[in-house]
Amino acid sequence: MxxxxxxxxxxxxxxxxxxxxxxxxxxxxxxxxxxxxxxxxxxxxxxxxxxxxxxxxxxxxxxxxxxxxxxxxxxxxxxxxxxxxxxxxxxRDLEPFLQLSKGDPLLEPLAEAFAGLRVVGVPDLFEALCWAIAGQQVNLTFAYKLKQRLTEAYGDAAEREGVTYRVFPLPERFASVTVEELCSLQFTRNKARTILDVASLISSGELSRDRLLTLTDPDAVDKELTRIRGIGPWTAQYVRMRCLGDPTSLPVGDVGLQNAVKQLLGLNQKPTPLELQTLFEPWSGWESYITFYLWRTLY
CATH class of the missing domain: 3.30.310.20 (DNA-3-methyladenine glycosylase AlkA, N-terminal domain)
Known part of the structure; x- marks a missing residue:
């Protein structure tokens, strides 16, 4: 050392x-x-x-x-x-989650298969929001390509031993960026506008991770985020899970979550948001972890 x-x-x-x-x-x-x-x-x-x-x-x-x-x-x-x-x-103390999983026909195999896995977060709010916005209604591969283009176009880089490393762009970098410039990276106009709006709100201090963390009611966080044009419930729930460390976030509209539950339970069709809410009721307080572990079964 x-x-x-x-x-x-x-x-x-x-x-x-x-x-x-x-x-x-x-x-x-x-x-x-x-x-x-x-x-x-x-x-x-x-x-x-x-x-x-x-x-x-x-x-x-x-x-x-x-x-x-x-x-x-x-x-x-x-x-x-x-x-x-x-x-x-x-x-995070995972002991209550492990106790909850014991004997549960769905949770116990998940907890054993992914023992020690933590919800891998996106601590920077701007990065988390941009990643969620990029992922709206597209497959994961294309979402990664959008993040890559945004990072290469506007983020700083450094090289070490022949490898180029990049840091996600700061929101201030977008002060003079236009919707058309983001569209040239294959963002839709709506996504481009939302990214620029979010960049402006964070740069001005009107929106911050620290301020969102002072809101103890998850509904208040959802309300704060969804007032931004282009951010809906799924994006807000995703940010609560990956950026704010909220263990109760349940993105019931997430296609990946729906597919994972369909596969594990052998359903003929994907569960509806209401069916997911009902399924998760016994697991209150650990919705984010269970969602994360269910996503993991897809890869």
Missing amino acids: NDSSFELPLPHPFDFRQCLDYMARSPLECLYTIEHAGVNRLMQVAGAKRLVRVTCPEAAVMKVQLLDGELLSSEVQVELSGFIKNWFDLD
């Missing part, structure tokens, strides 16, 4: 390999690179770009290292720690 790295204690259960397997589900991912049982990511930390590597050299320890060899300041370490805890949901 040197002054360019630090360690984070890991909760139990936590399986880094399970998380990496989820993160490696698409070769089109442009914001991090998985190699040698770790993940490298270019991040905007304490006002500067820093290339970070995350590994788990021991079962109960996560190692965070600055790959450029820069000495860690306390400010950088605090900001990185917060980001990574949110990224891998490290502050």
